[in-house]
Amino acid sequence: MAQIQYLTQIYLESGAIQRIPAECLRLGIKKPLIVTDQGIRSAGILSTIEQVLIGIDFAVFDQTPSNPTQQAAEKGKEIYEKKLCDGLIALGGGSSMDCAKVISIITTHPEPLKNYATIEGGSHKITAQVAPLIAIPTTSGTGSEVARGAILILNDGRKLGFHSWHILPKSAICDPDLTLNLPPHLTAATGMDAIAHCVETFLNAPFNPTADAIALDGLERAWQYIEIATEQGHNSEARLQMMTASMHGAMAFQKGLGCIHSLSHSIGGLFPHLHHGTLNAVFLPAVLRFNADAPSVMNQQKMMKIAKTIGIFDPKLVPEAMFKLSQKLKLPSGLRDLGVSEADFDQIIEGALKDHCHLTNPRIASISDYKKILIESM
Numbered sequence: 001m002a003q004i005q006y007l008t009q010i011y012l013e014s015g016a017i018q019r020i021p022a023e024c025l026r027l028g029i030k031k032p033l034i035v036t037d038q039g040i041r042s043a044g045i046l047s048t049i050e051q052v053l054i055g056i057d058f059a060v061f062d063q064t065p066s067n068p069t070q071q072a073a074e075k076g077k078e079i080y081e082k083k084l085c086d087g088l089i090a091l092g093g094g095s096s097m098d099c100a101k102v103i104s105i106i107t108t109h110p111e112p113l114k115n116y117a118t119i120e121g122g123s124h125k126i127t128a129q130v131a132p133l134i135a136i137p138t139t140s141g142t143g144s145e146v147a148r149g150a151i152l153i154l155n156d157g158r159k160l161g162f163h164s165w166h167i168l169p170k171s172a173i174c175d176p177d178l179t180l181n182l183p184p185h186l187t188a189a190t191g192m193d194a195i196a197h198c199v200e201t202f203l204n205a206p207f208n209p210t211a212d213a214i215a216l217d218g219l220e221r222a223w224q225y226i227e228i229a230t231e232q233g234h235n236s237e238a239r240l241q242m243m244t245a246s247m248h249g250a251m252a253f254q255k256g257l258g259c260i261h262s263l264s265h266s267i268g269g270l271f272p273h274l275h276h277g278t279l280n281a282v283f284l285p286a287v288l289r290f291n292a293d294a295p296s297v298m299n300q301q302k303m304m305k306i307a308k309t310i311g312i313f314d315p316k317l318v319p320e321a322m323f324k325l326s327q328k329l330k331l332p333s334g335l336r337d338l339g340v341s342e343a344d345f346d347q348i349i350e351g352a353l354k355d356h357c358h359l360t361n362p363r364i365a366s367i368s369d370y371k372k373i374l375i376e377s378m
Helices: 016-027 038-042 045-052 070-082 094-106 184-203 209-231 236-255 259-270 276-291 297-309 315-328 342-354 367-376
Strands: 009-012 032-035 059-061 087-092 133-137 149-153 159-163 171-174
Touching: 009 016, 009 236, 016 045, 016 087, 016 133, 016 171, 032 070, 032 094, 038 045, 038 087, 045 087, 059 070, 070 094, 070 149, 087 094, 094 133, 094 149, 094 159, 149 259, 159 259, 171 236, 184 209, 184 236, 184 259, 184 276, 184 297, 184 315, 209 236, 209 297, 209 315, 259 276, 259 342, 259 367, 276 315, 276 367, 297 315, 342 367
Parallel strands: 009 171, 032 059, 032 087, 087 133, 133 171
Antiparallel strands: 149 159
16 A cells, blocks of 8 residues: 655745745744755855845854764764754755754754664654755755655765655745756756656656656756757746756655665775766666566656656657766766776675665665666766
C-alpha cells in the first residue's frame, strides 16, 4: 500500500518572500535563526530577506558549507541556543535547507546525531518536538523545501540521510526572483539535479501513482526550460518553471530514489567539494542504461513515457539524450573531469551499497553492477 502525504504550505510566485513575516506569525516563530551561507550573503540575498524581516528579531548562521556537515549544524545549534531562537528560516540551496533540518533535530533531541540517521533506523526517533522551519530556496534543483529528508556528512565521514515527516518544512516560500542572478553553471547543475529527481523517482520500485504523475510533469517543465534558464538568467518564466520542476521532483521523490543518488551521496561523502547536481548529471546516462534492462513490463512502459516526455520515441535513446543535454549545458562529461579515479571505486561502491537510495532502484545493483556504472561514467 502506498503512503501518499503532502503537508507543506507552499507559496510559489514572484514576490513570495513578502509572506515571510506572516508565516512566522502563523507558526509562532518570534525569533528565527536564518541558516544560510557566505555565497547568499555575498549575493545580497540575505540582505533582501533581512529587509523583509524589519520589525522581527532574528539571528543569522551563515557558515553552511557546500555539502552540509555535522560540525556546521552543531555551530548553528550553538547560535540558536545562545540567541534564544524558537524557529528556523533556511535560505539557500539544498545545503542550507538540509543543515537547518538537522539543526531542528539537534536543538530538540538528545545526542548523538547518528542515532537519527535513516540507515541507522533512526527515523522513528525524530519527533514532533523539532523546531519549526520555513524554507526559502535560492536555486532550482534539490527541492528540499518540500522534502522530508536531509543529507549530511557526519563527523565520522559518512554522508547519511535523515528522514521524517516532522522535519518537513512547515512553510516553503518559493520566489523565483531569488534565482534570477544564479550563475549559468549553477543553474545548469541544479537544474540537472531536478531532472535526475524526476527521472529516478518515476522509474523506481515503490508504487505511488501520484508521485509518478508529479515527476513526469516536473521532467517536462525542466526539459523545456533548463537551457533557457541557463542561457537567459533573467527570463522570469524560465525561472518560475524551473523552480516548479524542482519542487515537483522533491514532492515526487518522497517515494524514494535509486542508484544515481546512492552513488552521488557516496562520492559526496568522499569529496565534499563536488556539487551534488553535477554528480547526478554524470551518473544519469549510465544508470538509465542499467535500469533499461530491468525485466518488468512496467519499467519498459515507464521508459517509453520518459522518452515521449522529452520528445523522442525510442526509449533506448533516453540515456544519450540526457548526456547530450548535459554537454549542451557545459557540465563535466565524466568523473575523471571531477578528479575521481578508479582507485576510489571500492570506497564509492561500499558507500553506495549502504545508502538509503540503493534498495529503491528498479534493479538492485551488485558490486559488479556499480563498478560497471562507474567505469561508464568516467
